Amino acid sequence: MSKKSFLIFCLIFIAVSFSLSATAALVPTIAEYFGAAKSSAxxxxxxxxxxxxxxxxxxxxxxxxxxxKKLLLFSAVGFSVLNLAFSLSANISQAFIFRFLMGCVASGFVPLAFIVVGKAVVGPKKASNLGSFFAISTISACSGVFLSGFLPWQVIYLIPAVLSGLIFILSLTHLEEFDFRKEKFKLSYLETFKNKQALNLFVAIGLGSFLFHALQQNLGVYLSERFFLKQSAISLAFTVSTLCVILVRLFTGFLSSRLGNLKIVSIGYILMGVFSAVLLASGNYRLVILAVILWGTGWALSHTGLSAHLAHMPDKLLRDASSINSSLRLGLGGLGAFFGGLLSSSVVGFKMLFIIVMVSLFLLGFYSNRLLEV
Structure with missing residues (x-):
């Protein structure tokens, strides 16, 4: 991969990540703007x-x-147009439609990056490039979350719209083709799922993402309703969590070499379980904002450990495994967010959500080594 192509991929990760985490923090503000219930927004x-x-x-x-290159050009122009349309939505129904379509076109960026790194980058540079992409992605997400406490919510989506337009222009002139064409379009995931090592990895990725987003995507609503926090305070909590992700990822290479990928995955899930316990037991919002350090640290460890484990998959499985990875992270993450919203808005409320997430994360943390060592 040339330096220009690498920088374009860095810009892609900045654009796609900027508003992702900020949306959860902005739910109360967007709901108020459109006159909708928070549970709906x-x-x-x-x-x-x-x-x-x-x-x-x-x-x-x-x-x-x-x-x-052609696939990325399509994704970039679509992501740009849909972010612009979302920021100009006249009502919450339009916002839902544009947000749905945004997810469709954004889904290509990460799996295509994994494929390029897996096939066009050699040796230790694979881990280095992936680490750079994830670090940049996290910094971008942190910036978006932080700015969501001060800027109008529409600006948080106008920025990736402009960045995606720039990516389209730069990709036209400077991005390599990355031609890995071998055959006609074919879905061949069955062989990947038959591999027990791959299947167990997907189980860990899917369950972890489901539990993380069940809590994460509803945390802004909880902080608003439970502690009556303003948007700036809610964004601060999300910023603290994201900063922890950035800091931890600076040391994951060292931790991985000392402890191993599977060990840091286990530690990560356990730390996330501890944060869920704090939410369940504490009525002090200052303690919750402080404890969010555990949440961000745990997610960084588990996410990075699982991604490194994925990057060492056999070459014949890498292409499909990369798509499955992104699909599980966001697809089951979306189901988790839906489940969390459904549970928290019901009679049983947030406490039942915290109990389920806490117990499940502890079990996943203590048994992930056994699951992934196969």
Whole structure:
């Protein structure tokens, strides 16, 4: 991969990540803007994630028939137009439609990046490039969350619209073709799912993402309703969490070499379980904002450990595994966000959500080593 192509991929990760985490923090503000209930507006999180998860399945097979450059050009222009349309929505119904379509076109960026790194980058640079992409992605997400506490919510989506337009122009002139075409479009995931190592990895990825987003995407609503926090305070909590992700990822290479990928995955899930316990037991919002450090740290460890484990998959499985990875992370994450919203808005409320997430994360943390060592 040339330096210019690498920088374009970095810009892609900035654009696609900028508003992703901010949306969960902005739900109360967007609900107020459109005069909608918070429990209704929270759909803006999972209505993006579910189509993302579904359509992510198709990018690996599509790269057999089209060059990666052509696929990225399509995704970039679509993502730009839909972010612009979302920011100009006249009502919450329009916002839902544009957010849904946004998830469809955004689903290609990460699996295509995995495919390029897996096939066009050699040796240790694979881990280095992926680490750079994830670090940049997290910094972008942190910036979006932080700015969501001060800027009008529409601006948080105008920025990725402009960035995606720039990506389209730069890709036309400077991005390599990345031609990995071998055959006509074909879905061949069955062979990947038959591999027990791959299947167990997908179980860990899917369950972890479901539990994370069940809590994460509803946390802004909880902080608003439970503690009556303003948008700036809610954004601060999300910013603290995202900053922890950035800081932890600076040391994951060291931690991985000392402890191993599977160990840091286990530690990550356990830390997330501890944060869920704090939410369940504490009535002090200052303690919750402080404890969110555990949430961000745990997610960074588990996410990075699982991604590194994925990058070492056999080459014949890598293309499809990359698409499945993105599909599971966002698809099951979207289902988790839907489940969390459904549960928290019911009679049983947030406490039952916290109990389910806490117990499940502890079980996943203590048994993930056994699951992934196969």
């Amino acid at each position: 929270v759909r803006l999180t999972w209505i993006y994630m579910l189509p993302y998860g579904l359509f992510a399945f198709f990018w690996g097979p599509l790269s057999r028939s089209f060059t990666v």
